[in-house]
Amino acid sequence: MVIKFITLGYVGFFVVAGINHFINPIFYDKIVPDFIPFPRFVHLATGVIEIILPLFFFTRFRKEAAILMIIFLVVIYIGNLNVWINDLPYGNRYFTNYQHFLRMLLQLFYIGIAYIIYLYEWTKVSRQ
Numbered sequence: 662m663v664i665k666f667i668t669l670g671y672v673g674f675f676v677v678a679g680i681n682h683f684i685n686p687i688f689y690d691k692i693v694p695d696f697i698p699f700p701r702f703v704h705l706a707t708g709v710i711e712i713i714l715p716l717f718f719f720t721r722f723r724k725e726a727a728i729l730m731i732i733f734l735v736v737i738y739i740g741n742l743n744v745w746i747n748d749l750p751y752g753n754r755y756f757t758n759y760q761h762f763l764r765m766l767l768q769l770f771y772i773g774i775a776y777i778i779y780l781y782e783w784t785k786v787s788r789q
Contacts, residue, residue, distance in 0.1 A: 664777070664778070664781045667774065667777070667778075668718050668719075668778055671715065671718070671771075671774050671775075671778070672715040672716060672718055672719070675711045675712070675714075675715040676711070676712050676715065676716070678708075678711050679707075679708040679709065679710070679711030679712035679713075680708070680712065681708070682704055682705055682707060682708025682711070683705065683708055686701060686704065686705070688751075688752050689704035689707075689708075689740075690704065691749065691750070692704075692740045692741070692743065692744050692749065692751070693740055693743075694739060694740065694743040704740075707737055710733060714726055714729055714730055714733060715730065718778055723778065723779075723781075724779055727775045727776065727778045727779035728779060730775040730778075731772050731775045731776060731779070734768060734771050734772050734775065735772070738765070738768050741761075741764055741765070741768065744756070744761075745758075745761040745764075745765075
């Protein structure tokens with residue numbers, strides 16, 4: 662039962678985060694690394710993925726969605742790492758190394774929750 666509430670909160674968070682890509686596009690344009698072409702398209706596509714992918718946690722494809730979410734979270738951290746390495750602002754403020762480190766831990770937390778959701782599906786299937 663607890664895992665269902667965790668999943669619901671997790672999905673809600675990412676859906677809102679994905680919508681934010683469309684509400685505040687300039688913020689995300691700035692954190693896309695320079696070597697990636699078409700930054701607006703890339704972060705809008707990221708927003709679409711953040712909206713759609715977690716919704717699959719409520720389907721029979723929960724396990725596959727969790728694996729894809731883990732991969733996605735590792736890949737999109739490149740943008741945050743770019744901000745850290747190049748000392749770029751998040752919006753109009755700069756993070757200290759400590760704040761960047763906390764942001765990295767937060768990303769690992771998101772990955773961990775996706776892994777727990779993955780394991781929950783695996784445990785559920787193995788009991789049948």
